[in-house]
Amino acid sequence: MRIPTPRGIEPLPMPTAAVPEVRLRAANDRAVRADGDFVVYWAIAARRRRANFALQRAVELAHELGKPLVVVEALRCGYRWASDRLHAFVLQGMADNAADFAAAGVTYWPYVEPEAGAGKGMLAALGTRACAVVTDDFPCFFLPRMVAAAGAALPVRLEAVDGNGLLPMRVGDRVFGRAFDFRRFLQKALPAHLGELPAGDALRGFDLPAAELPRGFAKRWPKASDALLAASPEALAALPIDHSVGPVELRGGAVAAGKVLRTFFDDRLARYGAERSHPDADCASGLSPYLHFGHLSAHQVFAGLAKREDWQPRKIRPTTSGQRGWLGMSETAEAFVDELVTWRELGHNYCWQRDDYEDFASLPEWAKATLAKHATDPREHVYSVDEFAASRTHDEVWNAAQRQLRETGVMQNYLRMLWGKKVLEWTRSPAEAMAVLIELNNRYALDGRDPNSYTGISWVLGRYDRPWAPERDVYGVIRYMSSGNTVKKLKMKQYLQRWGS
16 A cells, blocks of 8 residues: 655655664663653654654654654754754744644654753653654764764663665765765665665554653743744744844745655656756756755655656666666666765765764865965955855856855755855865855755765865866866856856846
8 A cells, every 4th residue: 555645755665674773873872661651753864754764763662662652853043054044944844744743643742942052951851751762863963963962861772763865874884985986886785775665654553642741841842833833034033043044935844845856857857867067957856955854865756766767676787887877767867866876875975984074184185285285376366255155256157156055045056066166266275165165055055064065065175086187276186167167068048147146
């Protein structure tokens, strides 16, 4: 029987019987307490009900112990770059979740901090009564530190579950220096995991009673109001977050994610392979913000694509060549999967393996050497982070890309590369360029603060790339890009009319 899902998201085929062990990680050495009152799922990265390995694991434990399930989704306000934009997107997803979990008869507790630190102690309070706590294993930003701290404080077992991509992060046994090398590894390792799917709806037929929360819990950590879940301007204005970065037209949540996915498959996928680099074609998937906040899973996207392609694992072409086009899908579908799996999960691989992903010192040795050699080269233009943020450079194309990012929370994919290269050229040093790119991207981009944010920015400075001749001022042998060549190469007249000065 098909599992009902938000429109546009294909129901997954039959899932595996249990969450694969390779996706489970004990975040402390405590035991599961069989005499507790409930199992907690603490949603921090996979903020959805459907196709969610972590939720599925919590449901497994609840059924095994015969205990109710409590789903807690909290939104902090004290993290760096917290803004109306990011809060609104997350809150819209929380509103979807409130309705979805209510329909399943499961206790769902959306909590929004009214001030920094107000949520402290909430999870520990649940832990005093819980059998176990299950959460998401996300490899970057403040989430790994938060999970580690929670594991140390909780009196019961905390399990972190990897639902980030098609390949479990722990299968990657090393950092891969190039996408080519990672693709070779995927060709060998991924087929064994393509059949390990999360349950489309782990709560289907859930028949355990509703949970009773600890006394005083609701008073100290009240549920988010309807106005907050609606991300109303008045509710956002009352929070101690950055109000200068406002909400955007793009709506968050699983419902919106389903619509965006359906639009991509119906209207854009056929043109994706040949035209995705052209700004005027506007045929990017638009899925990155939803994947980042966990409103959509990579498994859901892949399942929908597989149905469109009438694809089965038997169509895989056995190879370890590292070349694209090995899954046995159409050329345009293969191009999309290479972005969804190879490039996206390459970022997860790096951030999982190393915790210095945002440090300039983590760049490849050849890149650091050539950048150091040219660090004192004269710069024709130098801008401050505020000038960059406000699109006040001499370059019309760069200003247009930054204006799109600032006003919509997204940037056209090809221009994102050029955008980064020019910041390298127009800052006083390569290290400053990296810091400026992280600041601009994480402040304005809905899909910032993500493994792909950090690896994409570091690609600008040489990661996953090779030396390119000729050697140039400022760049050295780092790959060079220019706005003039970009305008000649791409169809972007309409784009510049929309986002230019």
